[in-house]
Amino acid sequence: MSLLIVGSVAYDGVETPHGKVDRMLGGAGTYIALAASHFTKVKLVGVVGDDFAAEDEQLLADHAIDLEGLEKVPGKTFFWAGVYSENMNERTTLTTQLNVFADFNPKLPESYRDSPYSFLGNIHPNLQKQVRDQMTMPRFVGGDTMNFWIEGTPAELKAAIAQWDFILINDSEARELSGENNLRNAAKRIQEMGPHTVVIKRGEYGAILFRPEGYFIAPGFLLEAVFDPTGAGDSFAGGFMGYLTEQGITSLDEATHAHLRKAMIYGSVMGSFCCEKFGVERLRGLTRDDIEARYQEFKAFTEF
């Protein structure tokens, strides 16, 4: 089984209280794919410019990520730069240069179309829908979105979400999408829009899984130092979906609550690792033993 991932592949400039990197590999698609690659084979759909470095392509290939769907076109790769506040709870965007991403028109290679699993990273909802519509046997499809689409293209977003089995968004977005301040009520409204399974991310406080039969709270890992939170939510998505794909869950009905709870913890594990170094640095060096050790740490600090 393999996991189809769609999202931005980009270069990022990031400044945090721990340092500054002018240009490094980034983008939601990159973080999701790298995190998921520790669990399953990944097929990546995205677009980069002709400035995309051979070493970055090699990094993805080294993680057995299938790059047939990663188009390379003339022009520059998507570039984003931002700076984090002293406590890292806020971030200011310095520049967003869409470049080749502005004309991104995702087409699934023939070999990708029968993937039953897909995670649709945060892009224009019409593009998310376009990818979903090209899948010939979708069984377990979910995605992420953001306030920009909730406010700017609500009808398109609702049409996309209506096809999803699950959605993974942060708490402020869940409140905005649902119009409900209380998270239990927000999750109910979102479930009515389509996805049976709603995962609400709460940054350093962890994440909550809402299912028709109940909910599960995963606390955030207490890092000794957060070097760079960029990509933590996408790494969560990669761990969550990567684990479920590895388990061979072919539909949401087959996924037990136990599977989903473990997936929440693996998501949290990957999100926590992501913050420990700049960019994708910590994700690339991980072993499965590192991941399992941190999973056991989660058990140790939550059991009673």
Place this chain on the structure above:
Amino acid sequence: MSLLIVGSVAYDGVETPHGKVDRMLGGAGTYIALAASHFTKVKLVGVVGDDFAAEDEQLLADHAIDLEGLEKVPGKTFFWAGVYSENMNERTTLTTQLNVFADFNPKLPESYRDSPYSFLGNIHPNLQKQVRDQMTMPRFVGGDTMNFWIEGTPAELKAAIAQWDFILINDSEARELSGENNLRNAAKRIQEMGPHTVVIKRGEYGAILFRPEGYFIAPGFLLEAVFDPTGAGDSFAGGFMGYLTEQGITSLDEATHAHLRKAMIYGSVMGSFCCEKFGVERLRGLTRDDIEARYQEFKAFTEF
């Protein structure tokens, strides 16, 4: 075994998006005592004015709270009023009238002095120290404080805390007291000030227990509606200490990590109930079955 509690006994005026109550029984000492009374016998030290209603005294007595240490003096009872923001994450104080509380000079009745357990609610650190110094066989003593004392009387506060076995404060106060933004580091600094055991409350996100041998994260309960968060932190303290007193833990060394983890959950249970109605209304009507049922709910939404 019984638990000695010191803190304000007051009248509160509270407005939340769910309604408004002009005057009702409140105060940290009241919330801590009522929450703890569901687990153990409580001895309350505080002061009220001659306007303190017979029915409020009766309410405390009905929970088997020993009121020998609750002085009644001429004048008015401490009055506080505040209004909560729409999402209830912020609160504005409208008035604080210390009244008889301004001259509070806690004296322990003879029958209170040999209590091995005490929780010192948030009052002037000199008064907290005065109470601790009157205890003849203190075994397990902790307390709460706030930014007002951290900023205004730091030397007195440090002298008080140095005698404590544990401290229970919220996250912003832990950061201010320690000068550390990262909570793991903040807890380490605070442990160096005296208390082996540090409990950091995070409001709706739950609480973290830090011990020399490791930490434990208790998530916040997801309420369907928060009517009035006043007293939730104090109710947590009451549940936490009440459970440990009930278990007959006579020193921190005897308290296993398992005991303390359960105490964290009972604290969270009492804090969650507190928010479900205005003032102390929900705490007074609880049964032990209600408490155990919610404890099991915590197990259900955290196990993986």
